Amino acid sequence: MGSVSSAATGLLASIPSPANNGFSIGPIFFHAYGIMYVLAVAAAILLSRWRWARLGGDPDLPYEVAIWAFPGGLIGGRIYFDITTPSQIPDHWWGVFAIWDGGLGIWGGILGGVLTGLWVVHRRLDKDQRRWFMDVVGPTLLVSQAIGRIGNYFNQELFGKPSSLPWALRISPAHRPPGYAQFTTFEPTFLYEFVWDLALAAFLMWLGSKRKVRAPGLFALYVAGYSGFRVFEETQRIDYSNYFLGMRVNFWIASGLCLTGLVAFVIIQRGLWGRGCAPALPAPPRSMVPGGRAARTPARGAVVAQRPAVATAPETPAGPASQEGGPRTAKRPPPPPPRKRGKRRG
Numbered sequence: 001m002g003s004v005s006s007a008a009t010g011l012l013a014s015i016p017s018p019a020n021n022g023f024s025i026g027p028i029f030f031h032a033y034g035i036m037y038v039l040a041v042a043a044a045i046l047l048s049r050w051r052w053a054r055l056g057g058d059p060d061l062p063y064e065v066a067i068w069a070f071p072g073g074l075i076g077g078r079i080y081f082d083i084t085t086p087s088q089i090p091d092h093w094w095g096v097f098a099i100w101d102g103g104l105g106i107w108g109g110i111l112g113g114v115l116t117g118l119w120v121v122h123r124r125l126d127k128d129q130r131r132w133f134m135d136v137v138g139p140t141l142l143v144s145q146a147i148g149r150i151g152n153y154f155n156q157e158l159f160g161k162p163s164s165l166p167w168a169l170r171i172s173p174a175h176r177p178p179g180y181a182q183f184t185t186f187e188p189t190f191l192y193e194f195v196w197d198l199a200l201a202a203f204l205m206w207l208g209s210k211r212k213v214r215a216p217g218l219f220a221l222y223v224a225g226y227s228g229f230r231v232f233e234e235t236q237r238i239d240y241s242n243y244f245l246g247m248r249v250n251f252w253i254a255s256g257l258c259l260t261g262l263v264a265f266v267i268i269q270r271g272l273w274g275r276g277c278a279p280a281l282p283a284p285p286r287s288m289v290p291g292g293r294a295a296r297t298p299a300r301g302a303v304v305a306q307r308p309a310v311a312t313a314p315e316t317p318a319g320p321a322s323q324e325g326g327p328r329t330a331k332r333p334p335p336p337p338p339r340k341r342g343k344r345r346g
Contacts, residue, residue: 016170018156020154036147036148041066043140043144049062054282057133062137068116068119069114076111078104080104083105107253127277128277132216135213138222141222146198149197157239159171159237162187163187168185168187171186186238214269214279215278223257230258231251234247235251
């Protein structure tokens with residue numbers, strides 16, 4: 001009787017899973033997973049636009065980058081999924097393209113999106129500006145990834161081992177992995193990642209505004225921080241995966257990326273091998289012109305206030321210079337008229 005009561009209590013305290021993973025409008029079915037990805041991209045664009053404009057950059061540049069980086073991320077994510085989990089590809093000729101069936105590999109998505117984005121900004125920005133832009137985008141990618149994890153909730157995926165915790169996730173029998181049919185609630189690892197991504201994004205934005213971090217140091221910390229959490233997450237997940245040396249393949253990839261991000265951060269901050277540049281300074285407030293309208297924004301792709309202003313020497317007061325050879329700001333008085341010489345008396 002006690003076991004039945006405790007099981008009922010755990011079931012009531014668990015997080016329920018949604019009954020459907022989307023909705024229909026007429027003949028069209030909208031997948032919640034896809035909707036979350038669209039919202040995730042929109043959030044990354046808006047946040048990047050705001051952060052880049054604060055540095056005096058063109059606020060339309062994040063739009064241009066997203067136009068190319070979003071499909072690049074989709075292609076990269078699906079290619080990674082197909083390579084690492086070929087047994088999960090739907091048995092149709094279009095199975096390799098079915099991002100709604102099986103999903104995307106996050107590492108391939110990040111790699112594809114970042115490489116495509118760098119290709120775009122390479123044509124628009126110089127080397128230092130590209131590094132500043134990477135620091136701008138890093139925290140926004142975390143926000144985007146956090147929103148994308150909500151799509152995993154609707155798909156009843158990305159959960160961990162069986163759990164009786166009050167926040168355990170209730171999974172329907174159709175979505176339970178083989179060998180776990182007798183369990184009802186599982187660790188909501190997607191929720192842990194959601195919280196971690198938002199917390200890390202807030203920390204990186206705070207760090208960039210309160211401390212001097214050589215660019216692209218924030219992006220390196222993004223790679224290290226996100227990958228570090230994935231090391232933990234890969235030890236909790238029970239869904240299908242290929243294994244290497246007794247651990248999930250993604251565990252080793254996350255470990256390597258975490259170490260790479262930390263080493264890159266140290267190299268950037270110490271300026272070794274010419275890596276890194278000075279932190280970008282926020283643009284000064286836009287001056288108001290007659291009529292109350294703000295001044296025009298800088299040229300496309302421009303970043304203003306990139307370096308601290310060089311102090312100018314104070315004006316020397318009127319009169320002779322304080323030291324010999326110094327600048328004189330006052331005009332010299334005119335020379336006296338020549339003295340008239342009288343006739344010499346004999």
